[in-house]
Amino acid sequence: EDKVVQSPLSLVVHEGDTVTLNCSYEVTNFRSLLWYKQEKKAPTFLFMLTSSGIEKKSGRLSSILDKKELFSILNITATQTGDSAIYLCAVWHGGSQGNLIFGKGTKLSVKP
Amino acid sequence: AAGVIQSPRHLIKEKRETATLKCYPIPRHDTVYWYQQGPGQDPQFLISFYEKMQSDKGSIPDRFSAQQFSDYHSELNMSSLELGDSALYFCASSASLETQYFGPGTRLLVL
Numbered sequence: 001e002d003k004v005v006q007s008p009l010s011l012v013v014h015e016g017d018t019v020t021l022n023c024s025y026e027v028t029n030f031r032s033l034l035w036y037k038q039e040k041k042a043p044t045f046l047f048m049l050t051s052s053g054i055e056k057k058s059g060r061l062s063s064i065l066d067k068k069e070l071f072s073i074l075n076i077t078a079t080q081t082g083d084s085a086i087y088l089c090a091v092w093h094g095g096s097q098g099n100l101i102f103g104k105g106t107k108l109s110v111k112p
Numbered sequence: 113a114a115g116v117i118q119s120p121r122h123l124i125k126e127k128r129e130t131a132t133l134k135c136y137p138i139p140r141h142d143t144v145y146w147y148q149q150g151p152g153q154d155p156q157f158l159i160s161f162y163e164k165m166q167s168d169k170g171s172i173p174d175r176f177s178a179q180q181f182s183d184y185h186s187e188l189n190m191s192s193l194e195l196g197d198s199a200l201y202f203c204a205s206s207a208s209l210e211t212q213y214f215g216p217g218t219r220l221l222v223l
Contacts, residue, residue: 045212045214088154102154
C-alpha cells in the first residue's frame with residue numbers, strides 16, 4: 001500500500017532554533033515529492049522535488065530528496081513565530097495523471 | 113497572481129440534503145483535483161479531471177459525483193449528505209502534471 005510517513009508529528013521550538021522535518025515514502029511510480037505549509041486554511045506550496053541530491057532553497061527554508069533511501073527533509077533555520085504551521089509532505093505518483101498522497105503532517109509551534 | 117477560487121467558502125446543510133461545491137482553476141491550468149480534509153486529518157484525494165475527462169479516482173463515495181466543464185471549472189456534487197461528510201473540501205489545479213496549487217477550501221458542516 002502506498003504511504004507517506006512524516007516525523008515528528010509535533011514539534012515545539014523557540015524562535016531562532018533550526019528544525020528538520022522528515023518525510024519517508026513508499027509509493028509505486030514515484031514522480032515527485034512536494035512540501036506544503038498549512039496554516040489555517042489551504043496548503044500553500046513550498047517545494048517540488050524530483051531529482052535526488054539537489055537542494056532547493058527559499059529564504060530560511062530548504063529541502064532535499066533522497067530517492068535511494070526514499071525520504072526527504074525540510075529544514076527551517078532561524079525559526080520565527082510565523083513559521084508555526086502544519087507542514088505537509090505529499091508524493092505525486094501514478095500513471096498519466098496520478099494524484100497526491102499526503103502524510104499526516106508535522107505540527108510546528110515556534111515560541112517567542 | 114490569480115489563484116484557485118472555490119465557492120462557497122462555508123456551507124451548512126442538513127443530513128440527506130445535497131450540496132454543490134465549485135472550483136475555478138488558475139487560468140491556463142487544465143487539471144483539477146478534489147480533496148477532503150477532515151478535522152485533524154491529512155487531505156484525502158477524491159477525484160481529478162484533465163481536459164474535462166476524469167483522470168483519477170480516489171476515495172470518493174458513490175454519493176458524490178464531479179465533472180469539469182468546458183471552461184475548466186469543476187463542480188463536486190454531494191448527495192444524501194451524512195454527518196461524516198463535514199470537512200474542508202479543497203480543490204487544487206495544475207498545468208499538465210506540474211505543481212498542484214490549492215484553493216482556499218469550502219468548509220462544509222452537515223447537521
